[in-house]
Amino acid sequence: MTEISENNPIYLDYQATTPCDPRVVDKMIPYFYEKFGNPHSRNHAYGWTAEAAVEEARKKVAHIIGANAKDIVFTAGATESNNLALKGVAKFYGDKKNHIITCMTEHKCVLDTCRHLELEDFNITYLPVQPNGLIDLKNLEAAMTDKTSLVSIMAVNNEIGVIQPIKEIGKLCRSKGIFFHTDAAQAVGRIPLNVDEMNIDLLSISSHKIYGPKGIGALYVRRKPRVRLVPIINGGGQERGMRSGTLSPALCVGFGEACSIAEKEMFEEVSRLKKLKARFLTTLRKELKNIYINGDEEKRIPSNLNISFAYVEGEGLMMGIKNLAVSSGSACTSSSLESSYVLKAIGVESDLAHTSLRIGFGRFTTEEEMDRSAQDIIVAVQKLRAMSPLWEMAQEGIDIKSIEWAGH
Amino acid sequence: MAYSNKVIEHYENPRNVGSLEASDKQVGTGLVGAPACGDVMKLQIKVSDDGIIEEAKFKTFGCGSAIASSSLITEWLKGKSLDEAQTIKNTQVAEYLELPPVKIHCSILAEDAIKAAIKDYRIKQNS
Structure with missing residues (x-):
């Protein structure tokens, strides 16, 4: 198998498209x-x-x-x-x-x-x-x-x-x-x-x-x-x-x-993906505090996770996980500063919406890939939180909502 | 989106990440941006008695360009007098980091952070 790299990242964007079987x-x-x-x-x-x-x-x-x-x-x-x-x-x-x-x-x-x-x-x-x-x-x-x-x-x-x-x-x-x-x-x-x-x-x-x-x-x-x-x-x-x-x-x-x-393989595939998701989430939650799943946690397909990593900006996070092909929950990459209208519609506040990743996996995703992805995300989130003024405030017990921010 | 090598280099090896003691009279703190907009920069400078910036630290919540912009200005600020620091313009930051048009606001935020930190320092000195 070719080495995982920036030009050959782990594909975690199955909601965008899937490889042809x-x-x-x-x-x-x-x-x-x-x-x-x-x-x-x-x-x-x-x-x-x-x-x-x-x-x-x-x-x-x-x-x-x-x-x-x-x-x-x-x-x-x-x-x-x-x-x-x-x-x-x-x-x-x-x-x-x-x-x-x-x-x-x-x-x-x-x-x-x-x-x-x-x-x-x-x-x-x-x-x-x-x-x-x-x-x-x-x-x-x-x-x-x-x-x-x-x-x-x-x-x-x-x-x-x-x-x-x-x-x-x-x-x-x-x-x-x-x-x-x-x-x-x-x-x-x-x-x-x-x-x-x-x-x-x-x-x-x-x-x-x-x-x-x-x-x-x-x-x-x-x-x-x-x-x-x-x-x-x-x-x-x-x-x-x-x-x-x-x-x-x-x-x-x-x-x-x-x-x-x-049609033939759905049942088996879904049960495999459920296990992958559970394992992935357990790893993330063990290492990272303040992460939130967007959308109903039960009434969802097992191959999608939309996660807000509080105090870490999504696009900055994507840059830190360049060996993973994921989609940012915020639309910042597309010339506007607007965050996702879907996250807005479910009431995710824009500060949290900016911290979201959409992670989609599927038929060809392996357990090793998911483990590696979880580790990459954990490392990047920890590094970015260490340089996040919002994380610092949260650790000092300051409610970031109590601050009067000047929008720009 | 493709980032310039300079942005990537600063993102991967950010200079002067951290915090200074905000209550110190020699320290000026600038906090600019807003979480809802996806960028917040905290810039702190420590100014010597003869008015030279001897330390600069930052913490930034934002995209790679925002992190790189703040990292870059901490390098530029060190050793400068406050008057010299005032002259740093967002266009210089944008040009150096080769920021695309959609990321110009990151350099503007960096300039705002410098001004805010200097203002905070001066208010403290005059109080």
């Missing part, structure tokens, strides 16, 4: 050259072979969420799926119903799409979340009106990994005759999902979050009761008219295989 890549390869046909070509064997592969993949994608293959629309990824679900439903039903409910901690692609819909005179309710990151069903019910066409609530949050009460949300939406869309990009393969049992009408999936190739995803669109959409991409009418454009059989096959593996 070698078994997935193996299945994809024939579809680049030997079986290169256009799956929409109806007149010859090249087309038929490609079409058969795409349809087989569609079944596998459908299977992991308990859906029928006919309900799966392939897209370029979860961002497109979310755009299609929100804009598609909003516009189709807009004459009679012009209200959509979502929540403040959704992925940017949902929030930004909603902002655009607002510019087109749709009304959007952005539900707050509780300190544990979950929405309050009572708030959801109170926000519903006879003008509400759609509720869009993510299954698992990309920053803090918390699992929303999807089944309860689905039940409530169904009872009110409101469609329910869930962005399941972070949920598929990590928690069991069943569109019928959970009354989900639309569901977005991303391939590259589940060890499949980048550039493909899917939107599940329920047929009974039927959900209708105005397409956002027009053309040859592929994907039941909901998403025109030639499909890539290689990407479809890879995505399908990724779903199949995830």
Whole structure:
């Protein structure tokens, strides 16, 4: 194995993307050259072979969420799926119903799409979340009106990994005759999902979050009761008219295989990851005081930890753990001084939000890597606390909130 | 984001980390920035009877550029008179450390810290 270094760091950013599983890549390869046909070509064997592969993949994608293959629309990824679900439903039903409910901690692609819909005179309710990151069903019910066409609530949050009460949300939406869309990009393969049992009408999936190739995803669109959409991409009418454009059989096959593996191995993988997480946290907590987990500690996927290391600034900390590829909880790296809107929404104060790391691990993370990572973090946090004026004040018993700071 | 080698060097080997006795009459303390903004610098100077900065110490909560900026100014401050110290500008810090535009505020904070420490020292002397 190559030595761990700054240029070859331990990968702990599985919520951003995952490596393609070698078994997935193996299945994809024939579809680049030997079986290169256009799956929409109806007149010859090249087309038929490609079409058969795409349809087989569609079944596998459908299977992991308990859906029928006919309900799966392939897209370029979860961002497109979310755009299609929100804009598609909003516009189709807009004459009679012009209200959509979502929540403040959704992925940017949902929030930004909603902002655009607002510019087109749709009304959007952005539900707050509780300190544990979950929405309050009572708030959801109170926000519903006879003008509400759609509720869009993510299954698992990309920053803090918390699992929303999807089944309860689905039940409530169904009872009110409101469609329910869930962005399941972070949920598929990590928690069991069943569109019928959970009354989900639309569901977005991303391939590259589940060890499949980048550039493909899917939107599940329920047929009974039927959900209708105005397409956002027009053309040859592929994907039941909901998403025109030639499909890539290689990407479809890879995505399908990724779903199949995830479905088969989820149970074992989750129990292995739970153990990794527990071991990692125990080590950190033994050596470091004043660390806080953001988001519900129980109702979360086992492969995500969002941790605030009080009195140590996140970006400075990232520099101290350069052999680890993690994501900072604060958005300081991106030209703004704003901290994460997700952490803000769960009530993490901005001084603590600036001290956060998102640590995501997964299928290929080893126990050795987690142990090494814990040690690197401990060393860096201890070093930075030793040079932190805030840590010094805290040790002297000074409440940093009692000081009048001059903002800048 | 790529940091300059100078930022990395100061981050990895910060100079003059620590604290001086804040109640000492010869010591001036500057505490600038805010936790909510992600940067807090504490700069302390110890001034000799003939008005020369003989010691400078810092503690910083912030990104690598903030730590490097404060480390750098402690080096620059030592041996300077207060009037000379007053002339240190954020642009000099930013230029030396090759800070990108989004990190200019770190150098501004460093300049503010110098001014605050000198002010604190002068208030103490005059009281």
